[in-house]
Amino acid sequence: MEVRPDIFFIILGAALVTFIPRVLPLMLLSRISIPEWGMRWLSHVPIAVMAALVAQELLLEDGRFARLTTNVELIAALPAFWVAVKTRSLLGTVLAGMAALLLLRLIF
Amino acid sequence: MQKPVQPEPHAVQHKDDSFLQGVKDCLPTLLGYLSIGFAAGVVEKTAGLSIAEIILISTLLYAGSAQFIAAGMIAAGNAGAGIILTILLVNLRHLLLSAALSPFFRHLSPLKNMLVGALLTDETFGVAIQQSAKRQAIDEKWMHGLNVTAYLNWILANIAGAYLGQWIASPEALGLDFALPAMFIGLLVLTIASRSKYKLDIIVALIAALVAVGASMLWSASIGVILATIIASTLGMVIEKWK
Numbered sequence: 001m002e003v004r005p006d007i008f009f010i011i012l013g014a015a016l017v018t019f020i021p022r023v024l025p026l027m028l029l030s031r032i033s034i035p036e037w038g039m040r041w042l043s044h045v046p047i048a049v050m051a052a053l054v055a056q057e058l059l060l061e062d063g064r065f066a067r068l069t070t071n072v073e074l075i076a077a078l079p080a081f082w083v084a085v086k087t088r089s090l091l092g093t094v095l096a097g098m099a100a101l102l103l104l105r106l107i108f
Numbered sequence: 109m110q111k112p113v114q115p116e117p118h119a120v121q122h123k124d125d126s127f128l129q130g131v132k133d134c135l136p137t138l139l140g141y142l143s144i145g146f147a148a149g150v151v152e153k154t155a156g157l158s159i160a161e162i163i164l165i166s167t168l169l170y171a172g173s174a175q176f177i178a179a180g181m182i183a184a185g186n187a188g189a190g191i192i193l194t195i196l197l198v199n200l201r202h203l204l205l206s207a208a209l210s211p212f213f214r215h216l217s218p219l220k221n222m223l224v225g226a227l228l229t230d231e232t233f234g235v236a237i238q239q240s241a242k243r244q245a246i247d248e249k250w251m252h253g254l255n256v257t258a259y260l261n262w263i264l265a266n267i268a269g270a271y272l273g274q275w276i277a278s279p280e281a282l283g284l285d286f287a288l289p290a291m292f293i294g295l296l297v298l299t300i301a302s303r304s305k306y307k308l309d310i311i312v313a314l315i316a317a318l319v320a321v322g323a324s325m326l327w328s329a330s331i332g333v334i335l336a337t338i339i340a341s342t343l344g345m346v347i348e349k350w351k
Contacts, residue, residue: 003160010188011161014178015168017196023225025207027218037345039207044344045337046201047309048316050296052336053173053198055317057289060324073289080290084297090231091140093297094147097290098283105283 072108076101130253133239134261137231141258142265147287148175149269155183159270166266170227170259173295174198175266176288186330194330197337205233212236212246220248227255230295308348316340 058074059066068074080097083089145166152162157179165175174195181191206225213221232254240246300309316336324332 002158003164004158006188007157007161007182008164010178010182010191011165011168013188013192014165014174014195015170017192018169018171018174018199018202019226021196021200021203022206022228023222025203026210026213026221026225026228029207029210037349040348041341041345042204042207044312044341046204046299047296047312048337048340048344049198049201049333050292050299051313051316051340052320052333053177054289054292054296055320055336056324056329056332057292059317059321060329063324063329065321065325073286076283076286077289077293080293081297084294085301088298088301089140090291090294090298091143093294094140094143094287094290097286097293100283101286102283 070108072101072104076104125247125250127249127253130250130255131257132253133235133250134232134254134257137235137258138261141231141261144172144287144291145262145265146269146272147284148172148179149266149271150273150284151176151269151288152179152266153270153273155179157182157270159267162266162270163263166263169195170262171195171199171229172262172291173288181330190328190330194333197330197334200337201230202228205230209233209236209240209246212240212244213248213251215245216248224248224251224255227259229258232258308344311347312340312344315343 054077058071058077061067061071066074076097079100080093083096084093087093148166149162152165152175153159157165165178169175169178177194177198178191181194205228209225209228210221213224216224235254236246236251239250296313300306300313303309316339319339320332320336322332323335
């Protein structure tokens with residue numbers, strides 16, 4: 001049960017940069033308003049961030065393009081995408097992806 | 109001095125606005141939080157974080173995807189500044205969630221709004237936006253009920269994952285390492301599905317994916333996310349304006 005100082009400061013910094021975007025618009029938006037183009041730009045951020053993370057997770061391995069013939073994660077992503085589109089359930093998607101990967105690793 | 113009888117929104121909706129109702133409205137999301145929080149705890153443990161550090165990160169950071177990323181980057185020996193910058197970008201989406209909720213909390217002081225926003229997540233945002241469809245303002249107590257339930261469930265799930273993670277020799281064998289990409293796939297699809305501008309969103313997603321992969325191979329994963337977000341969001345804005 002110990003907290004290393006460098007980890008402590010990483011957690012503290014990460015918590016702070018997470019806290020500010022969470023509370024600032026709620027606190028200030030009744031006073032200042034974000035210009036229309038700013039809201040428009042911001043509206044694309046969630047999609048862009050998530051897509052970038054999905055692409056990195058599925059296509060890269062140690063900073064290199066993962067070999068398509070051995071990329072079971074990419075194959076497991078297909079049922080996950082399918083379940084997400086069909087059920088709109090976050091839990092269902094996670095379980096489908098994990099089950100698919102589990103199955104693929106048993107086969108290959 | 110008789111005032112005209114007017115229905116008071118708070119009096120009418122009193123039953124719906126309680127802290128306990130907020131707790132109840134959180135229940136459908138608990139299992140989702142629990143499984144991802146558990147997976148986060150396992151990943152954090154296998155990344156070399158101690159139980160105390162896991163309690164600290166789930167209590168202070170309280171953000172699913174960011175905790176997975178932090179754990180992965182700590183394990184890979186990334187510099188602290190790079191980790192914090194990546195998490196800032198990953199969690200920048202909260203700006204939008206917070207901004208979208210702000211019209212429903214105009215009746216609160218800035219300090220009270222800070223407390224409402226401090227525990228804001230994708231899931232509590234989703235539940236709160238559904239609640240807002242029925243009314244002009246969201247009750248503070250109800251929101252706290254929702255937020256605190258999700259928060260406690262998250263911390264407990266992380267601790268459970270951390271303890272049980274010690275007995276799981278290889279999380280890969282259980283497919284647990286896929287909880288993170290699968291969660292991102294789910295969040296991506298659910299966000300696109302909720303916005304009714306599929307074409308533009310899919311274009312933005314494809315641009316982001318392309319830039320992320322290219323920039324990650326050239327430089328690093330965190331630069332990849334940053335560049336992908338800036339370029340794809342800007343192009344999305346331009347395409348939208350241009351049409």
